[in-house]
Amino acid sequence: MTRRQFRFIASVAAGIFGAVVCLAPHLDAHHAFAAEFDANKPVTLVGTLTKVAWVNPHGWIYVDVAGKDGKVVNWSVEFGSPNALLRRGLRKSDFPPGTKVTVKGYLAKSGKPVANASTVVLPDGRSLFAGSSTTPGGQP
Amino acid sequence: MIGPRSAIVIATVSTAFSLVVAAAAGAQSVSAEAPSTLPRSADGKPDLSGIWQALSGPEFDIEAHGPRPDAPPGLGIVEGGSIPYTPAGLAQKQKNYAARAAADPRNKCFTLGVLRGTYSGEPFQIFQRPRDLTLLYQFGHPVRTIHTNGTRHPDGHIDFWLGDSRATWEGDTLVVDVNDFNGETWLDRAGNHHSDALHVVERWRLIDANTLEYRATLDDATVYTRPWSLSVLLHRRREPGAQILENYCYTLGYDQYYPLPPASTSRTGPPASKTPASRAAQRSR
Amino acid sequence: MSTPIIQGCLRAVRIASMVTVALTPALIAAQGSAQFRERRNVITPAGPWTGARLPDGQPDVQGFWSNTIGNHNNVTNPQGRSAADDGPPREGPPRPARANAAPAERAPSRVSDPADGQFPFQPWARAKAEEFAAHLNDPTRPEYVEPFARCAPGGPTKSFMWHGYEIRQFPGYVVFLFDSGNRVIHLDGKPAPPAAISQWNGESRGRWDGNTLVVTVTNHNAKARFGRSGEFVSAAATVEERYVFDPAGGRFTYHGTYTDPSVLTRPFTITIPNKRITADTPVDDWNNQTFHANLVTPRPAGEPPLLEAYERICVEGNEGHGNPASATQP
Numbered sequence: 001m002t003r004r005q006f007r008f009i010a011s012v013a014a015g016i017f018g019a020v021v022c023l024a025p026h027l028d029a030h031h032a033f034a035a036e037f038d039a040n041k042p043v044t045l046v047g048t049l050t051k052v053a054w055v056n057p058h059g060w061i062y063v064d065v066a067g068k069d070g071k072v073v074n075w076s077v078e079f080g081s082p083n084a085l086l087r088r089g090l091r092k093s094d095f096p097p098g099t100k101v102t103v104k105g106y107l108a109k110s111g112k113p114v115a116n117a118s119t120v121v122l123p124d125g126r127s128l129f130a131g132s133s134t135t136p137g138g139q140p
Numbered sequence: 141m142i143g144p145r146s147a148i149v150i151a152t153v154s155t156a157f158s159l160v161v162a163a164a165a166g167a168q169s170v171s172a173e174a175p176s177t178l179p180r181s182a183d184g185k186p187d188l189s190g191i192w193q194a195l196s197g198p199e200f201d202i203e204a205h206g207p208r209p210d211a212p213p214g215l216g217i218v219e220g221g222s223i224p225y226t227p228a229g230l231a232q233k234q235k236n237y238a239a240r241a242a243a244d245p246r247n248k249c250f251t252l253g254v255l256r257g258t259y260s261g262e263p264f265q266i267f268q269r270p271r272d273l274t275l276l277y278q279f280g281h282p283v284r285t286i287h288t289n290g291t292r293h294p295d296g297h298i299d300f301w302l303g304d305s306r307a308t309w310e311g312d313t314l315v316v317d318v319n320d321f322n323g324e325t326w327l328d329r330a331g332n333h334h335s336d337a338l339h340v341v342e343r344w345r346l347i348d349a350n351t352l353e354y355r356a357t358l359d360d361a362t363v364y365t366r367p368w369s370l371s372v373l374l375h376r377r378r379e380p381g382a383q384i385l386e387n388y389c390y391t392l393g394y395d396q397y398y399p400l401p402p403a404s405t406s407r408t409g410p411p412a413s414k415t416p417a418s419r420a421a422q423r424s425r
Numbered sequence: 426m427s428t429p430i431i432q433g434c435l436r437a438v439r440i441a442s443m444v445t446v447a448l449t450p451a452l453i454a455a456q457g458s459a460q461f462r463e464r465r466n467v468i469t470p471a472g473p474w475t476g477a478r479l480p481d482g483q484p485d486v487q488g489f490w491s492n493t494i495g496n497h498n499n500v501t502n503p504q505g506r507s508a509a510d511d512g513p514p515r516e517g518p519p520r521p522a523r524a525n526a527a528p529a530e531r532a533p534s535r536v537s538d539p540a541d542g543q544f545p546f547q548p549w550a551r552a553k554a555e556e557f558a559a560h561l562n563d564p565t566r567p568e569y570v571e572p573f574a575r576c577a578p579g580g581p582t583k584s585f586m587w588h589g590y591e592i593r594q595f596p597g598y599v600v601f602l603f604d605s606g607n608r609v610i611h612l613d614g615k616p617a618p619p620a621a622i623s624q625w626n627g628e629s630r631g632r633w634d635g636n637t638l639v640v641t642v643t644n645h646n647a648k649a650r651f652g653r654s655g656e657f658v659s660a661a662a663t664v665e666e667r668y669v670f671d672p673a674g675g676r677f678t679y680h681g682t683y684t685d686p687s688v689l690t691r692p693f694t695i696t697i698p699n700k701r702i703t704a705d706t707p708v709d710d711w712n713n714q715t716f717h718a719n720l721v722t723p724r725p726a727g728e729p730p731l732l733e734a735y736e737r738i739c740v741e742g743n744e745g746h747g748n749p750a751s752a753t754q755p
Contacts (some may be wrong), residue, residue, distance in 0.1 A: 035564040039513030054299035056741040083735045084710045091296040118514055162689035171699045182480055251738055274593055274600065282738050283602055292719040300736045325621060381615050386624040390579050397568040399657040410549055410687065
């Protein structure tokens with residue numbers, strides 16, 4: 001097998017692997033960012049919270065976002081650690097359905113409405129990330 | 141030699157006595173051994189430490205049920221027989237039941253939760269010290285802490301898989317107040333369920349040195365019309381060398397790729413003579 | 426940041442929480458990491474135990490602890506740059522780029538033996554580890570995904586290169602509770618399970634020798650590897666550990682020695698220093714993830730708060746493999 005043939009097969013395998021893990025929303029996600037999300041595809045979403053999945057180490061929010069065509073799509077967005085929010089006295093009830101949010105992040109490679117958030121901000125300035133910007137030792 | 145009339149009297153009295161004992165045993169709780177025979181910690185409390193396991197019936201369905209292709213028959217462990225669901229709660233249960241082969245959260249190795257983790261049929265270990273009890277469940281290997289140190293639940297509602305547990309001793313019974321549940325766990329494989337409004341009061345009681353009675357009262361106004369209780373016996377694992385083994389079942393979908401992928405898919409790997417690594421990797425599946 | 430009013434009666438609460446959230450994370454994280462992290466290994470010497478003991482005679486080392494050096498980005502340069510620094514953004518606001526400080530300003534390799542701080546790999550194994558590291562940010566094959574990212578347990582040694590953890594002791598046991606996984610050290614001499622049992626954190630049998638907990642790890646599947654820098658051994662490796670506790674109560678040093686002729690040219694030892702988390706340690710969401718418990722009866726002022734940790738359950742892409750039985754098998 002030549003290197004070129006091998007690289008082709010490897011890229012096909014990567015595509016298949018990527019598609020398999022990205023088939024469904026968060027339940028199939030794993031936190032190897034680059035296997036799941038595309039750092040070259042930043043996205044900004046403005047919408048309304050419909051649900052919060054309060055799991056660690058990365059929670060998920062579900063956001064109704066109106067597209068340019070007016071159609072509302074429900075996005076799945078991975079954010080930071082709910083336990084960090086708990087330690088700051090915040091609770092899931094602080095982020096009820098209907099809350100407006102602005103998400104900046106990166107699109108899933110699958111092309112589905114799934115994103116990994118860098119920031120999630122509420123109109124009153126509250127954030128769904130707590131302290132992870134200065135996490136010691138580099139990545140958390 | 142006992143004459144026939146005396147024998148009949150003895151037999152009648154014996155039978156009556158047996159019936160009385162049986163009636164007592166069939167009542168809500170099993171009669172307990174004398175307190176002095178129970179294992180105790182240095183602080184005088186019964187010592188619940190050990191490896192415990194329920195027989196597997198409740199895991200299939202905590203309500204009474206006949207045989208199914210995927211379950212043996214069982215008398216159930218729900219006091220009063222059936223769970224008092226609201227109409228919506230019952231509809232959800234039926235939906236879960238119909239979809240159980242695919243929808244059971246156990247399939248994804250999600251934490252079984254406080255109720256099902258107790259009677260799932262896989263063992264768990266209790267480690268007891270004065271300030272708390274540590275419960276390590278073999279399935280998925282999560283850890284639950286029951287605090288006995290005069291602390292209260294945290295403020296506000298939190299979505300925990302295993303709730304938040306604060307307990308006191310009432311005589312020789314450990315009474316545990318559990319809240320802060322998420323709505324993700326099932327109570328069995330039949331799709332019996334609860335919401336994140338669940339609140340549980342547990343009573344743990346050694347009825348002899350090797351038998352632990354577990355009784356839980358559940359209330360959840362979202363899903364049940366009133367509180368209800370279940371009760372099950374746990375048995376101490378006593379064979380020599382008994383221990384909890386790892387069951388990080390959520391790794392089973394990918395563990396074949398570590399530490400090295402199977403030789404046939406690997407671009408590079410150990411020299412052909414270095415077989416222990418690949419053999420070990422395959423043995424570990 | 427000015428805000429529109431949402432509901433009058435909630436305004437005060439929200440502004441207060443906004444201010445708290447805006448101020449607290451930066452203060453907490455910066456102070457905490459700066460104070461807890463150290464740039465050199467403080468090694469606790471082995472010797473007698475002169476501190477408090479539990480009723481069964483064990484040295485009492487219970488509580489919350491964390492390693493003083495950092496994470497598993499780069500095992501041989503734990504406070505230097507690594508492939509992880511070049512990766513795409515992961516979460517939260519962007520972090521400042523980290524320069525590779527001079528050796529005197531960063532902790533040494535976690536490999537304390539051999540003296541050069543490198544893994545004594547056979548050439549094929551070194552190439553394999555470098556392949557894993559090179560693809561950390563481009564995991565086009567399943568084996569390139571660092572297993573911690575999937576909630577897998579950290580393994581006997583890497584578990585100490587992550588967030589703070591908790592030690593609990595009982596007659597016959599020392600139990601370690603990590604964010605991902607836990608380790609039960611059996612002290613009662615019960616035999617190890619058969620070799621067919623092969624586990625992420627292995628099986629641990631230990632005994633106390635003065636201030637040192639001496640542990641032999643068997644039944645180890647080696648799947649956790651050692652870090653994002655890709656190093657590994659095989660399941661044939663033998664693992665001997667020493668946990669050396671300072672009787673003053675604030676520090677201990679972990680040493681893990683791995684012997685594996687199928688992967689290495691000679692054994693190596695990883696050394697990880699740790700410090701105790703107390704009520705005075707700032708909460709930084711990394712080393713210190715504790716909170717103060719509510720009390721039924723408030724205690725007099727001056728009494729230290731009781732520390733607790735939230736539930737340690739990692740959910741990240743659980744797949745379909747909860748080993749459900751077929752038919753009537755329990």
